Amino acid sequence: MSELLQDPFVQSSVLPLLVGLILVGALHLLRRSLAAAGIAAGFLVVFAMVIGLPALPPPSSMGKLFWASAAGLLIGVVADVAGIRGRVASAVLAVWLAASLLWIALPALDSAAAIVSLVVLLGTAACVAFARGSQTHGDESPTAPAASLLALALAVGGTALIGSSASIAQMALALAASAGGFLLWNWPVERHGWGLSGRVATGIAVLLAAVLALFTQTQAAVLLLALPALFAGHVRRFLPQGDGPVGRAVSSAAVTVVAVLPALVAIGAAFALSGGEASPY
Amino acid sequence: MKKTLFAAALFVATATGAVAPAFAAPVSYKIDPAHTAVAFIVNHVGFSNVIGRFNTVGGDISFDKDAVEKSTVTVTIDTTSVDTNHAKRDDHLRSPDFFNAKEFPKMTFKSTKIEKTGDKTGKLHGDLTMLGVTKPVVLDVTFNKDGVSPASKLETAGFSARGTVKRTEFGMKYGAPAIGDDIQLLIEIEAVKS
Numbered sequence: 001m002s003e004l005l006q007d008p009f010v011q012s013s014v015l016p017l018l019v020g021l022i023l024v025g026a027l028h029l030l031r032r033s034l035a036a037a038g039i040a041a042g043f044l045v046v047f048a049m050v051i052g053l054p055a056l057p058p059p060s061s062m063g064k065l066f067w068a069s070a071a072g073l074l075i076g077v078v079a080d081v082a083g084i085r086g087r088v089a090s091a092v093l094a095v096w097l098a099a100s101l102l103w104i105a106l107p108a109l110d111s112a113a114a115i116v117s118l119v120v121l122l123g124t125a126a127c128v129a130f131a132r133g134s135q136t137h138g139d140e141s142p143t144a145p146a147a148s149l150l151a152l153a154l155a156v157g158g159t160a161l162i163g164s165s166a167s168i169a170q171m172a173l174a175l176a177a178s179a180g181g182f183l184l185w186n187w188p189v190e191r192h193g194w195g196l197s198g199r200v201a202t203g204i205a206v207l208l209a210a211v212l213a214l215f216t217q218t219q220a221a222v223l224l225l226a227l228p229a230l231f232a233g234h235v236r237r238f239l240p241q242g243d244g245p246v247g248r249a250v251s252s253a254a255v256t257v258v259a260v261l262p263a264l265v266a267i268g269a270a271f272a273l274s275g276g277e278a279s280p281y
Numbered sequence: 282m283k284k285t286l287f288a289a290a291l292f293v294a295t296a297t298g299a300v301a302p303a304f305a306a307p308v309s310y311k312i313d314p315a316h317t318a319v320a321f322i323v324n325h326v327g328f329s330n331v332i333g334r335f336n337t338v339g340g341d342i343s344f345d346k347d348a349v350e351k352s353t354v355t356v357t358i359d360t361t362s363v364d365t366n367h368a369k370r371d372d373h374l375r376s377p378d379f380f381n382a383k384e385f386p387k388m389t390f391k392s393t394k395i396e397k398t399g400d401k402t403g404k405l406h407g408d409l410t411m412l413g414v415t416k417p418v419v420l421d422v423t424f425n426k427d428g429v430s431p432a433s434k435l436e437t438a439g440f441s442a443r444g445t446v447k448r449t450e451f452g453m454k455y456g457a458p459a460i461g462d463d464i465q466l467l468i469e470i471e472a473v474k475s
Binding site: 006051052059060061062107108163164165166167168211214215216217 | 369372373375376377378381383384385412413414452454455456459
């Protein structure tokens with residue numbers, strides 16, 4: 001069993017998928033409005049199991065990533081419990097994400113390229129914080145933003161895998177798998193909302209991209225090609241949507257596919273720029 | 282009269298160092314990067330051992346040949362200079378998975394104690410700082426020789442050191458134990474008198 005848990009494939013896919021399914025399910029039973037928090041919680045659990053619990057204060061960017069994510073999860077949960085929504089929730093998310101990015105990026109800001117990377121990351125953070133999810137039946141549908149998260153995390157994971165950091169790849173893919181667990185809970189029937197807890201999980205994908213861009217030799221600029229995934233929800237209105245369960249299920253699946261496409265483009269670009277050779281390790 | 286003159290001459294000679302003192306003082310040396318190698322061996326998933334080195338190493342040695350216990354060693358290694366003869370692997374080693382060279386560009390060793398175990402051998406105790414973590418390590422060190430190098434015409438001292446460290450103790454956990462936790466160190470140093 002321990003050998004199985006040490007397998008990188010299991011650590012990056014099966015384990016976080018199961019953890020995500022279990023945590024979302026547990027929150028579904030305890031407090032349905034917090035179910036989306038299971039994604040970030042699943043990520044943190046897998047991080048602690050695979051990489052280890054970082055020290056406080058964290059000596060490295062990966063440690064800061066963990067504790068910033070934990071802080072974000074706490075903020076998201078408190079905000080959702082308090083019923084904070086709309087622009088106030090967006091502002092809270094933006095402040096958390098910007099502060100986390102600055103905390104992580106500070107040691108790496110020794111060149112113009114690094115500063116430009118940080119500016120781009122802050123712009124992405126603003127998109128994540130203030131982008132509006134798709135609206136169906138007057139409720140906040142979780143499928144589109146969860147699919148966007150899955151796509152962004154896949155893009156970061158695939159790019160890191162091709163580049164120079166297996167641990168960032170594993171954690172990004174774990175975040176994608178955890179999001180996959182949440183999507184499975186909401187397909188074919190959407191059972192949960194997204195809330196600030198869910199949006200925090202998308203913010204974690206941005207933090208992973210920051211560590212990849214600022215602390216490795218990876219061609220992280222290709223991740224910009226994955227950004228259209230954030231707007232997958234807007235495509236939904238152009239998709240045929242039946243009122244029945246089959247129509248809604250097909251629509252949700254289609255949104256997920258549309259979200260993942262830009263991620264695959266980003267991964268393909270990373271592979272092409274690497275000369276077609278993945279990092280051996 | 283002759284005795285007085287002799288005593289005075291002896292006093293002056295001793296005061297000016299013309300007569301050798303009872304104990305030699307420590308001599309300061311600067312590590313010669315061109316003749317220094319800090320190499321490591323790490324097991325790769327049980328198939329073979331990967332050999333790597335750091336190409337940028339510097340430091341100072343204060344060596345007292347007659348009182349080795351009073352000697353000190355300080356070494357600084359540039360982690361970005363890691364070299365295993367494979368560009369992508371080296372990029373990976375510089376990443377947060379291993380040396381995290383962007384955040385921790387230097388690795389340092391500072392001696393704390395030297396135990397003489399033989400005529401030219403000893404145990405060098407010191408603090409190794411890597412990834413922001415400081416742990417004590419012990420190296421088996423051999424003093425090879427000192428003298429004027431026929432190549433550089435400079436006063437040179439040469440040493441060899443061997444040891445093993447556990448990388449996970451410094452927080453470098455990725456891939457362990459499949460990628461070896463025990464890292465063998467092979468160190469060859471020439472230092473030039475400052």
